Amino acid sequence: MTIDRRSLIGASLGLGAAVSAAHASERKPSPTAPNASDFAPALVPDDGRDQTEALQAAVDSAAEKDIPLVLPPGKFLVSDLRLRRGSRVFGMARTTTLVFSGGNAFVTGDKADGLVLDGLAFDGAYKAFDTARGDGLLTFSNSKTLHLLDLEIQNSSGNGVSLTECGGRVEGLVIGNVLDAGFKSLDSLGLDVKDNTVTDCGNNGILIWRSKQDEDGSVVAGNRISKIRNAAGGTGEYGNGINVFRAGSVLVSGNRISDCAYTAVRGNAASNIQIIGNSCERLGEVALYAEFGFQGAIVANNLVDTAASGISVTNFNEGGRLAVVQGNLIRNLVRREQEPDDKRGEGIAVEADAVVSGNTIENAPTVGIQIGWGAYMRDVAVTGNVVRDARVGISVTNAADAGKCLIANNLISNAKDGAIRQMDRGVFQGPDLAREPGASDRIHVMANVAV
Helix, strand or coil: CCCCHHHHHHHHHHHCCCCCHHHHCCCCCCCCCCCHHHHCCCCCCCCCCECHHHHHHHHHHHHHCCCCEECCCEEEEECCEEECCCCEEECCCCCEEEEECCCCCCEEEECCCCCEEECEEEECCCCCCCCCCCCEEEEEEEEEEEEEECCEEEEECCEEEEEEEEEEEEECCEEEEECCEEEEEECCCCEEEECCEEEEECCEEEEEEEEEEEECCCEEECCEEEEECCCCCCCCCCCEEEEEEEEECCEEECCEEEEECCCCEEEECCCCEEEECCEEEEECCEEEEEECCCEEEEEECCEEEEECEEEEECCHHHCCEEEEEECCEEEEECCCCCCCCCCCCEEEEECEEEEEECCEEEEEEEEEEEECECCECEEEEEECCEEEEEEEEEEEECCCCCCCEEEECCEEECCCCCCEEEEECCEEECCCCCCCCCCCCCEEEECCEEC
8 A cells, every 4th residue: 555645644634533532523534434533532632641552552453454543733641552564653743742651661563564653753751661672762673664754752761763673764853862872773674764863862873783793784874963972981882973883884974973972983893884975073082983893994075073083994903904085074183182092183094905095184183194003004005185284194104014005196284293204003203204205115105295
């Protein structure tokens, strides 16, 4: 049965909605079309009483009859509402609000293929729920072709939305004031997470995770993410705008991410990740990260303004390798002087099997481009970049057992402590290779311009 939103809203005038008994008599449903108010004549908006039983009956009856349920404006107190295969519940432009009245769960569904939620608002009232039943205000599992559209989800004591083994579309959601993550997907069946607003989250914005390393294929695009804290602490597990963990072939593009305690986009053991065309501002650590056991990362055409580091492609010691870092604009980096061992201040850092090309970096208080760390460097080409106003323009590890690199055709302007220097785990050593290239079968420096 195919339904578009315009025809559904129009049809709802004839079909009716789950409305109060006082208004039900005024409705004159079509003699040939079922009236949704028949599913729950006792359902009354702004009643002040828990209406789970009436709403559950309406949801179940509509699903059995393959009919969408259209709810009127107003607030409904609800606890442990269970959605099922074919449930389609529509609200009126987020003026229909389900408020959590407390209990083990708020809204859940298992094997709810074809589920549609559209135009509703959900208020968790910061009430605790049993995480054994689900770790989000909205928790769905084992469900294909979900459609979560134009929803508002607020005031969660855990996650906002949590999906396990689900596929479909998550689009146009507004998620805020949640104490853990705004949106979490585990073991996706292929999700489009697009054009959502996620703000004021305690630990993370959007999570795309897998229980073991495998292809995922989710698309995370066009979202606005801001004000992400790291209430749980740690060294990067929390405080991220978008975190892709063990999930392969995920596309993260066109997102606007700002004011995160740690990272805008963090790929951890996420092979074939693409981080493309994102706008990232005011990050507490590395803005864009590909780390630990991954193979394959493209980080291209992103803008980073104000972070402890711009882009880090790292952990060759854990198998992290193979990257293209191209066409990014990175500026206004800061050193974390309060950190004894991890001050940062690098524009771009790479380690193995990587091309760094066509990037522009300005104001890097440590180094514009850092190649390798100790022995962890192999087959890196750094070409055609512009580095301005850095302490050192480009640094390369001096470990004798590190691999080879090419540094060519870069423009380095106003590097205070040298345009190209060797480095021993953060300590710069030796002459400026831009002016004294020297003879090395490991480090090839040619045709750079230092001004």
